[in-house]
Amino acid sequence: MNWLRENLWRHVVGIFMVLFAIFPLYLVVISSINPSGSLQVTSFIPREFSWKNYQMLFNDPTIPYLTWMKNSLVISVSVALLSVVISASSAFAFSRLKFRGKKSGIQLLLLIQMFPAILALSAVYVIMERVAVFAPHFGLGTQPGLLLVYLGGAMGVNIWLLKGFVDSIPAELDEAAKIDGASAMQTYWLIFVPLAAPVLAVVSLLSFIGTFNEFILARLFLVDMGSRTIAVGLQGFIGGQYSQNWGPFAAGSLIASVPIVIIFLSLQKYIISGLTAGSVKG
Amino acid sequence: MRNGKSLKALALSLALAVSFGVSLTPVHAASTEILVWADESRGPNLTKVMAAKSDWVAGYKVVIRTFSSFDALKAAVDAATDLTGPDIIVGANDWVPTGAKSGKLAPITLTAAVKAQFNSSQFFDLSYKGKLYGIPLDINNVAMIYNTKLVTTKPASFGDMVTYYKTNKVAKGLKAGLCVAGGGMSWGAHQVFSALGADAYMMKKDGTVNYGQSFNPSLFGNNVKAYLLDGKKSNGFFPASDTGCKDNFLAGTVPFAVIGNWEWQSYVDAGFTMNLMPVPGVTAGTYGKMFGSVSGALLTSYAAKHGTEAAAKSLLVNFFASTAGQVAYQALEKRPPAEKGAQTSAGVTSGQKGFGSAASLAGIPQIGAFLNNNKGGASYWDSAPAYWTAVLVDGKDPIKEARKLAAIWKTNVISGQADL
Amino acid sequence: MVAFFRGKLAFAFKVLFLAGISALLVLLLISALGQKQYAIGIFLILVVIGLNFTYLTKVSIPLKFFYPGLIFLLGFVVAPIVFTLTMSTYNYKTGNYIGKTEAITQIQKLAIEPDASGSTFDIIVGKYNGTESAILASDTVKKQYFISTYDKRIDLNVTDIKVNEYQVAREAYNFKALADAELAGADKLLSKSRFFYTSEFFIALEGFDVGALYRQKLNFLAIQDAFQNIATGAIYKDNGKGNYANVDAPGEILEPGWRAPVWFENYSKLFLDPKVREPLIRVFIWTVVFAVSSVLTSFAFGLLLALALNKPIRGRRIYRSILILPYAMPSVMSILIWGGMFNTEFGAINQLLGTDIAWFQSVTFARVAVIVVNLWLGFPYFYLVTSGALQAIPSELNEAAAIDGASPRQIFSKITLPLLLRILSPLLIASFAFNFNNFNLIYLLTGGGPKSTLDGDIAGATDILISYTYQIAFGSFTQDLGLASAISVVIFLLVASISLYGIRKSKVLESFV
Known part of the structure; x- marks a missing residue:
């Protein structure tokens, strides 16, 4: 009786939300094995079963699915690593060093993130179009160009997130190092980076996922079939002028989300602490 | 001491940089590449055609750039400034008015011999203020099919279909009577509008547009009431949205569907025996009018900046407007070719023939200047689906809404005259 | 460990690293200036100077930490915002999309009309008298053949030329066709060229093999910054909103327009x-x-x-x-x-x-x-x-x-x-x-x-x-x-x-x- 009163409602809430969470995902799974290539929203029990959609992804020469996957991984991993390397030092400066204009700097950083990025789209396009004119390898239509834009976009969020983490790392250690005569650079590399390593990993993971999902910039930037990312490639299945191929889209999305889900599930402890650390202090 | 080193370092880095820079500064030769932008369906096929035969313009190489989707292509065309861009865009006919107005497209004049290879209404589709901006490439139209496993006699009138739906709804588990699978609730659904008496613009007997007149709203509204409504509610015959139409048609739960000619093959592949026809009108023997439009290979104004304008024009004439070019391309792309020679010489499928004959029974030109115009408050494309929603979903009065629709379309047609 | 950060080796490493990055940036800079991308060029100059200044002097230690982040923010976040801010004061929309110079070029190009029958000619592009740009034109129906340069037309008899199986002239005295390889280099010039037909009509290229007969409808008056309709005399002036408009009927504008500053008009519209x-x-x-x-x-x-x-x-x-x-x-x-x-x-x-x-x-x-x-x-x-x-x-x-x-x-x-x-x-x-x-x-x-x-x-x-x-x-x-x-x-x-x-x-x- 006591158990019931204490725990039953917990399970009721849990099961209800689990069903809510899993229902659309279940439809994706059965759409991916539906040979008619359409979105399976009509019946909850798969009428037919076939691997056709999956085979299409790997066998059809016009669909370089593995190349898309590789492109996505290369771009997302690069953004994840580079953006953390660059933003970590900024976050360190904002958190630990004293300088004039620090407070307004932080506020400005917060403010420019509020700009509706979608609407700066044409501006970014125009800038990269110009870059393409003089440096064809870094401009519009190239992966390095897209990488640069992503890095710029990730900077604000990452500095902001990382600063939250850094604030939560006790300052005693670097104070001590300072007294021992270490320069700021040394404190950063020898004390701060090792301490913040798990936190850096979480932020880079979040950048990875964000980059992996992005498609509006990517579809404008990456034109050639072979240079597309997975999000753009998959969106192509359903963004046709007249036709929508939901089957391969569902199959492709499922495969693409497997690595993210696995990373998520295995690192959930870090991610939770990562998401809250910015606000929960001391 | 440090400063000295720093200066040396600076000097070193700049010296390195300049020497690199000078040695690698690109030499700008005259371009011998003609750049074509296309969507994910046409792009790969054009690439193959160009790989098979490369000398469409002597001395030039044609480079096809394929976008991930038609939307992505449109987005890039809209975002491109006058700095970069393609020489030719393979796009929709309704990109012509905006592209020309904004100075993104450039006109072309064809010889009489080339002109004779196309239907003049196709040129009309790709023209703005009397100038032609591209070459017609594919024909796009829709037609109605019915599932012969369900419907044994060809419907002679709109009422026949409604009667069939009402009598068999329960017994055969029908989810709808007629739905739009291809072309959407404005372009694809024009046949249904027209079958019930609402045409986007009225034509005179001589084939010219009648500017002073719109369709008769009370006649149309009463037809909607009689055939599509059950009191104030939809009778379920005609859904107000196109989602799921194809699936349900293939599953046998919808007997009639409007489909596009580009997706015909997928119905054949699904193992269906079906017949193609225009949507029958309320009086037996009449039909709802369907839009026939073309996609075009459009010349851009960037071509002149690239120094490839004459070459791009040559490619348009030698490849896109030629029988040989369209045959080679449509052999892969499998849409109905626009060029007359290709229409007869290509291996035309039965589906393409069916669409062709449906179009000859009930086709009207798709005049972007009227349909894209929104001086009446909304374009045809936005107002058409809104009518279905208002009447079939919100239960608003079909005649009152039809009056609003008629007023919007009439204003659009009159003010669209200026863009012809 | 400390030695790694302070030693001579570390300094040399740092200098090499900086030199490498500066070199790359200067390379881009030269290229940018070469392509007349001055705004980006100036940005790159500042980046290079700032980079060396930050890391080779001890002016500001915090700056050493956030310099790379700052550059990315400026280049890819702040610059687009500034651009958007600027655009919000422009009449920048369908019909007013390109720059003014480009718009003038295009209006001039569009302001031509074909002759009544839409005459076209089969042409060959080449040189007359060895140097003059010229076309060898054939009207195969009327059996009319001529060479046309920028300022004159030389009519030819059938006996002066060699024709192919379609009755198109292939060779003529004193005319040398351009080789395929030469065409690409000449395209930019040829596309703009107007070959003489009569004092009113001229021939413009519609590809390398076709020329069409046109006459000019509008003249650009550079000094007044206006267009004039040759037939009616109507004047079209810059209306301050990115279009040339008829001074007598302001609603009548020439297309395309250009993006023009209208200051707060977009805001006041809101x-x-x-x-x-x-x-x-x-x-x-x-x-x-x-x-x-x-x-x-x-x-x-x-x-x-x-x-x-x-x-x-x-x-x-x-x-x-x-x-x-x-x-x-x-x-x-x-x-x-x-x-x-x-x-x-x-x-x-x-x-x-x-x-x-x-x-x-x-x-x-x-x-x-x-x-x-x-x-x-x-x-x-x-x-x-x-x-x-x-x-x-x-x-x-x-x-x-x-x-x-x-x-x-x-x-x-x-x-x-x-x-x-x-x-x-x-x-x-x-x-x-x-x-x-x-x-x-x-x-x-x-x-x-x-x-x-x-x-x-x-x-x-x-x-x-x-x-x-x-x-x-x-x-x-x-x-x-x-x-x-x-x-x-x-x-x-x-x-x-x-x-x-x-x-x-x-x-x-x-x-x-």
């Missing part, structure tokens, strides 16, 4: 033009309602779950693993799936509920659907952060309150919830700001609809400011980037001030001092 203002106000109200209710519902459900699963009950790990799936799945995919599920006739939701609701066609239901989907996307995040925050609340507090005789409900409402809100308020504000601009959801789920277009609605019922603005900026038939930029600047000011206020209020910024 407030004064009822056609722009009214939908904007409606959309703004819904945007706030949408953002607030999304945050509240996601937070409420996340909190409920976090409370339910705060105890180590059986199967908690499984619950947790499944519950974060919506957060881990690519959102583009899940939104599109939800779109299919809400379909009236065939969708899973109506089947499940046994209803026939037209979700996306009815204003209320569409709004409910949008919030439900956003709840699905958002609750796992709040579940995760609330669980974290719950663990951070010291348990002594609750215990002390329990000893004082407070009921669990009192403990929750008096202690736990206020503390949670305090801890999570920056995240709630961030989530509000995110949802305020949640473009993907609206764009992919409802496209902003439904819209009572027949009653003159321009904005849809679920359109939020950003999706509505996107429609204005990148809509299918007309694009108004100027107006859209002005709206985005206003959105920016709104969100920024709301967030700043919220953050000041929650005292998060205290630690920045």
Whole structure:
């Protein structure tokens, strides 16, 4: 009786939300094995079963699915690593060093993130179009160009997130190092980076996922079939002028989300602490 | 001491940089590449055609750039400034008015011999203020099919279909009577509008547009009431949205569907025996009018900046407007070719023939200047689906809404005259 | 270890590294200036100078830490914002898209008309008398042949030329055709060239093999900055809004126009033009309602779950693993799936509920659907952060309150919830700001609809400011980037001030001092 009163409602809430969470995902799974290539929203029990959609992804020469996957991984991993390397030092400066204009700097950083990025789209396009004119390898239509834009976009969020983490790392250690005569650079590399390593990993993971999902910039930037990312490639299945191929889209999305889900599930402890650390202090 | 080193370092880095820079500064030769932008369906096929035969313009190489989707292509065309861009865009006919107005497209004049290879209404589709901006490439139209496993006699009138739906709804588990699978609730659904008496613009007997007149709203509204409504509610015959139409048609739960000619093959592949026809009108023997439009290979104004304008024009004439070019391309792309020679010489499928004959029974030109115009408050494309929603979903009065629709379309047609 | 940072080797390494990066940047700089991209060139100069200055002197230690981040922010975030700000003061829309010089070139190019019969000629491009650019033209029907240069026409007899099987002239005396390889180099010049036919008509190229007969309709008067119609004498002058307009009939403009500065016109339209203002106000109200209710519902459900699963009950790990799936799945995919599920006739939701609701066609239901989907996307995040925050609340507090005789409900409402809100308020504000601009959801789920277009609605019922603005900026038939930029600047000011206020209020910024 006591158990019931204490725990039953917990399970009721849990099961209800689990069903809510899993229902659309279940439809994706059965759409991916539906040979008619359409979105399976009509019946909850798969009428037919076939691997056709999956085979299409790997066998059809016009669909370089593995190349898309590789492109996505290369771009997302690069953004994840580079953006953390660059933003970590900024976050360190904002958190630990004293300088004039620090407070307004932080506020400005917060403010420019509020700009509706979608609407700066044409501006970014125009800038990269110009870059393409003089440096064809870094401009519009190239992966390095897209990488640069992503890095710029990730900077604000990452500095902001990382600063939250850094604030939560006790300052005693670097104070001590300072007294021992270490320069700021040394404190950063020898004390701060090792301490913040798990936190850096979480932020880079979040950048990875964000980059992996992005498609509006990517579809404008990456034109050639072979240079597309997975999000753009998959969106192509359903963004046709007249036709929508939901089957391969569902199959492709499922495969693409497997690595993210696995990373998520295995690192959930870090991610939770990562998401809250910015606000929960001391 | 440090400063000295720093200066040396600076000097070193700049010296390195300049020497690199000078040695690698690109030499700008005259371009011998003609750049074509296309969507994910046409792009790969054009690439193959160009790989098979490369000398469409002597001395030039044609480079096809394929976008991930038609939307992505449109987005890039809209975002491109006058700095970069393609020489030719393979796009929709309704990109012509905006592209020309904004100075993104450039006109072309064809010889009489080339002109004779196309239907003049196709040129009309790709023209703005009397100038032609591209070459017609594919024909796009829709037609109605019915599932012969369900419907044994060809419907002679709109009422026949409604009667069939009402009598068999329960017994055969029908989810709808007629739905739009291809072309959407404005372009694809024009046949249904027209079958019930609402045409986007009225034509005179001589084939010219009648500017002073719109369709008769009370006649149309009463037809909607009689055939599509059950009191104030939809009778379920005609859904107000196109989602799921194809699936349900293939599953046998919808007997009639409007489909596009580009997706015909997928119905054949699904193992269906079906017949193609225009949507029958309320009086037996009449039909709802369907839009026939073309996609075009459009010349851009960037071509002149690239120094490839004459070459791009040559490619348009030698490849896109030629029988040989369209045959080679449509052999892969499998849409109905626009060029007359290709229409007869290509291996035309039965589906393409069916669409062709449906179009000859009930086709009207798709005049972007009227349909894209929104001086009446909304374009045809936005107002058409809104009518279905208002009447079939919100239960608003079909005649009152039809009056609003008629007023919007009439204003659009009159003010669209200026863009012809 | 310290030696690594201070030694000569380290210094040499640093210099080499800097030199390498500077070299790359200077390389780009030279190329940029070579291509006349001066704005980017100047930016690169400043970057190189700043780079060497920062790392080779000891002016500012903090600068050493955030210089790379700063450059990226300036180049890819601040620059686009500045660009958008500039564009908001321009008449920058369909019809006024290119620069003025380019517009003049194009008007001149378009202001030609073919002769009455639309005559065309088969041509060969080449040189006359060895140097003069010329075409050898044939009218195969009329059997008319001539050579035409920029300033004269030399008629030829059939005996002067050699023709091919189509009766097109291939060779003529004193005329040398360009080889295929030479054509590419000559294209730019040839496309602009006008070959003499009569004093009124000229021939322009329509490809390398075809020429068409035209005459000029408009003349550009460079000194007056105006166009003149040759036949009627009508004058078209710069109307200050990016078009040449007929001075006698200002409505009659020449196309294309160019993007021209109109200062605050886009902004004043926002407030004064009822056609722009009214939908904007409606959309703004819904945007706030949408953002607030999304945050509240996601937070409420996340909190409920976090409370339910705060105890180590059986199967908690499984619950947790499944519950974060919506957060881990690519959102583009899940939104599109939800779109299919809400379909009236065939969708899973109506089947499940046994209803026939037209979700996306009815204003209320569409709004409910949008919030439900956003709840699905958002609750796992709040579940995760609330669980974290719950663990951070010291348990002594609750215990002390329990000893004082407070009921669990009192403990929750008096202690736990206020503390949670305090801890999570920056995240709630961030989530509000995110949802305020949640473009993907609206764009992919409802496209902003439904819209009572027949009653003159321009904005849809679920359109939020950003999706509505996107429609204005990148809509299918007309694009108004100027107006859209002005709206985005206003959105920016709104969100920024709301967030700043919220953050000041929650005292998060205290630690920045």
